[in-house]
Amino acid sequence: MKLFLLKTWRIIRGSLRWTLYLVTALVACLYLLGAHSPYIRPTLTTIPALLGLTFPILFVLQLTVSLYWFVRGRWRMVGLMAIIFALSWSALSAYLPINRKWEHEPTEAGKQIKVLSYNTSAFGFKRHSPSSPNPILQYIKSTDADIVCLQESMLADKAEYGVTFKQLKAYLGEQYPHIDQRNAQKHGSTLILLSKYPIKEVHRFPIKSHANGAVWYKLQVDDREIMVVNLHLESFRLRKKDGEGYVQLVRERQALRLKEALNAKFAPTFRAHNVQADMIARQIEDYGSERVIVCGDFNDTPISYARRRIAHSLQDAYIERGNGFGFSYTTWFFVVRIDHILCGGAFVPESSYVDDAATMSDHHPIHATLWLPNPKQ
Structure with missing residues (x-):
């Protein structure tokens, strides 16, 4: 009986692990597609444009997934999440620009x-x-x-x-x-x-x-x-x-x-x-x-x-x-x-x-x- 319960737990744990990997992959794909939607013509397909419209929601999901792997200490996954955020940097900086106050002294007339x-x-x-x-x-x-x-x-x-x-x-x-x-x-x-x-x-x-x-x-x-x-x-x-x-x-x-x-x-x-x-x-x-x-x-x-x-x-x-x-x-x-x-x-x-x-x-x-x-x- 103990052996049966142990095998069952291993199967459930393995299934959960692969489910988490699949969820992570799905969220990452949707997030990246939304981040790069400006480069895809809506006359070809409107799916990326819809994802771009919901980009803040996708960002929260991607951040949540990344924090999960960080808390778990899965550093390879954390590194992969960092790469994904780097690939979306242009979208992030467009949506949420952060600029220092510029004290402009014109050098030209x-x-x-x-x-x-x-x-x-x-x-x-x-x-x-x-x-x-x-x-x-x-x-x-x-x-x-x-x-x-x-x-x-x-x-x-x-x-x-x-x-x-x-x-x-x-x-x-x-x-x-x-x-x-x-x-x-x-x-x-x-x-x-x-x-x-x-x-x-x-x-x-x-x-x-x-x-x-x-x-x-x-x-x-x-x-x-x-x-x-x-x-x-x-x-x-x-x-x-x-x-x-x-x-x-x-x-x-x-x-x-x-x-x-x-x-x-x-x-x-x-x-x-x-x-x-x-x-x-x-x-x-x-x-x-x-x-x-x-x-x-x-x-x-x-x-x-x-x-x-x-x-x-x-x-x-x-x-x-x-x-x-x-x-x-x-x-x-x-x-x-x-x-x-x-x-x-x-x-x-x-x-x-x-x-x-x-x-x-x-x-x-x-x-x-x-x-x-x-x-x-």
């Missing part, structure tokens, strides 16, 4: 340009009057940014329904003498550029979408021309009940149903992002990426195909100079940084941050200060 990008959600659906200014218009004015890109900034026909273009221009026109306002689509999201610099040209990207899109501008900054892109990529149209449904499926351990629900909701948007990002990236490459600034609501995470594709020849101001997660969207069950500011090699990012104290919209605004050195003679 040039110009400091403050940039603000803000999805205003129709200016918080608040009215505006001289005696009671709209909070978002007040905020924009207080930042004194040189270039302001606004998304989802629908303007009302009448003052009783919200902010009108006439009110916006009267309140901000002295500070921003150059204003462009147009819909991304015929009846879509409104994109607005407020600029202290003259607007030479305006072009709408021919993006196929019901409501979203992008516009690019040529601005004259002293004796130089720069390109500014204001974009609002395809929305996932997430609702509170979507998040509640996903959480419920997790609680019920309905993995297959959760996968089907996520795929049905997210896959079409990921594929749309692929096409939209490719179009925008090609225009940036055709223009020449050195003097380019890209702002907007990407509706996608720091480790997404869309952000990586558009940022291919650019710098991400927040990754270069920001600190922490910098969540710009914190509504219901969805907490993520989906608003980004990118710039070309002619600029030096000095600072960047997401202002989580600004709660007038469902997005927090993102700021960046860029240094534009004078061209070398």
Whole structure:
């Protein structure tokens, strides 16, 4: 009997050990696939994009597995876990950048340009009057940014329904003498550029979408021309009940149903992002990426195909100079940084941050200060 119990225990122990190895391998594969999802086109497969969307969860799972092997003193496995984290370093640094405060003393003559990008959600659906200014218009004015890109900034026909273009221009026109306002689509999201610099040209990207899109501008900054892109990529149209449904499926351990629900909701948007990002990236490459600034609501995470594709020849101001997660969207069950500011090699990012104290919209605004050195003679 003792021999039987001993053999049974050995079989159970061996099975548990191999189960742990299989779980470790599965978690590591999913984690690495999520970390490298920006390099896989969603038009080919959307599975990596979905894993990239859940990267923080995968990171926690990978960390838990790694700590287990560390506590057990299995140093070979610990070494393997360290290699896996090293292979995902670019994703980790994009999601959670940690930068020392940079006390920049320009060694060359040039110009400091403050940039603000803000999805205003129709200016918080608040009215505006001289005696009671709209909070978002007040905020924009207080930042004194040189270039302001606004998304989802629908303007009302009448003052009783919200902010009108006439009110916006009267309140901000002295500070921003150059204003462009147009819909991304015929009846879509409104994109607005407020600029202290003259607007030479305006072009709408021919993006196929019901409501979203992008516009690019040529601005004259002293004796130089720069390109500014204001974009609002395809929305996932997430609702509170979507998040509640996903959480419920997790609680019920309905993995297959959760996968089907996520795929049905997210896959079409990921594929749309692929096409939209490719179009925008090609225009940036055709223009020449050195003097380019890209702002907007990407509706996608720091480790997404869309952000990586558009940022291919650019710098991400927040990754270069920001600190922490910098969540710009914190509504219901969805907490993520989906608003980004990118710039070309002619600029030096000095600072960047997401202002989580600004709660007038469902997005927090993102700021960046860029240094534009004078061209070398």
